[in-house]
Amino acid sequence: MKAVIPAAGLGVRFLPLTKEQPKEMLPVVDRPAIHWVVEEAVAAGATDLLIVTGREKRAIEDYFDASPKWDAVLRNNHDVRAYRELEELSSKAHVHFVRQKEPRGLGDAVLQAEMHVGREPFLVTLGDTINVANPPVAKQLWDAYERLHHPVVAVEEVRDAKVSDYGIIKPGKAVDDRTLEVADLVEKPALADAPSRLGISGTYVLTPSIFDAIRATPPGRNGEVQLTDALRVLRRTEPMYAYRFSGRRYDIGTKMDWFRAHVELTLQDQEYREGATAFLKELLGHA
Ligand code: G1P
Numbered sequence: 370m371k372a373v374i375p376a377a378g379l380g381v382r383f384l385p386l387t388k389e390q391p392k393e394m395l396p397v398v399d400r401p402a403i404h405w406v407v408e409e410a411v412a413a414g415a416t417d418l419l420i421v422t423g424r425e426k427r428a429i430e431d432y433f434d435a436s437p438k439w440d441a442v443l444r445n446n447h448d449v450r451a452y453r454e455l456e457e458l459s460s461k462a463h464v465h466f467v468r469q470k471e472p473r474g475l476g477d478a479v480l481q482a483e484m485h486v487g488r489e490p491f492l493v494t495l496g497d498t499i500n501v502a503n504p505p506v507a508k509q510l511w512d513a514y515e516r517l518h519h520p521v522v523a524v525e526e527v528r529d530a531k532v533s534d535y536g537i538i539k540p541g542k543a544v545d546d547r548t549l550e551v552a553d554l555v556e557k558p559a560l561a562d563a564p565s566r567l568g569i570s571g572t573y574v575l576t577p578s579i580f581d582a583i584r585a586t587p588p589g590r591n592g593e594v595q596l597t598d599a600l601r602v603l604r605r606t607e608p609m610y611a612y613r614f615s616g617r618r619y620d621i622g623t624k625m626d627w628f629r630a631h632v633e634l635t636l637q638d639q640e641y642r643e644g645a646t647a648f649l650k651e652l653l654g655h656a
């Protein structure tokens with residue numbers, strides 16, 4: 370399976386943390402956010418990953434590259450688990466990079482993957498979205514694609530106050546408990562104009578037909594070519610589905626979700642669970 374990971378966004382909301390480093394490199398527990406994203410894609414079966422970066426994202430490329438310096442240090446009996454797991458990841462999947470020349474939107478970022486993807490369906494998972502789920506959300510979505518053979522977008526119910534932060538789908542007929550036909554989609558509508566509360570959460574399985582649709586999509590919100598708008602163009606000629614995934618999803622582009630992901634993933638880690646639980650109880654006065 371091929372996976373495309375857009376990671377070219379600027380990270381304005383995280384300034385000054387993102388002044389000198391990409392937001393995808395912000396730490397979550399003991400590894401950068403993008404490590405979790407790649408881990409999920411690989412757990413879902415991806416063996417070929419293309420990360421779409423932009424200017425000032427060099428740190429991401431270096432992170433997935435071999436490091437003779439650290440290899441030499443670690444050879445002398447240090448076992449650093451997250452580092453070892455990074456090496457295991459690199460042995461399971463090839464990680465490639467392409468640059469988006471200018472920040473022209475998520476649709477344009479996905480278009481950069483055209484040559485790499487070729488004629489196969491592919492997974493898209495945003496570089497700043499961490500899902501905590503079993504099976505991985507990417508796997509749930511891929512399985513849905515294998516049943517449906519048309520593009521599938523992961524969705525979840527979003528609060529009224531958050532509707533205008535998301536692409537929102539207009540649901541069509543239900544296929545089963547979790548799967549719905551998509552009748553239409555709209556990028557970041559005002560609450561009053563939203564066709565539902567089902568927000569696009571950042572994991573997609575797309576087919577190469579999306580590339581022509583992106584090319585046919587004029588710039589939308591913020592003057593950028595939006596993936597949601599391109600999906601809307603594609604929806605005119607091809608069926609499309611939404612999948613209500615099971616699990617929790619964190620948008621590492623927002624500080625509160627970043628914080629929440631840190632807490633949940635710390636509590637899920639065997640090594641930190643006990644100490645972190647005791648500390649939180651003490652802090653909250655429940656000890
Ligand atoms: C992007 C998409 C939006 C989607 C969201 C999920 O927006 O354009 O449709 O709902 O990701 O996080 P962004 O968060 O990059 O503004």
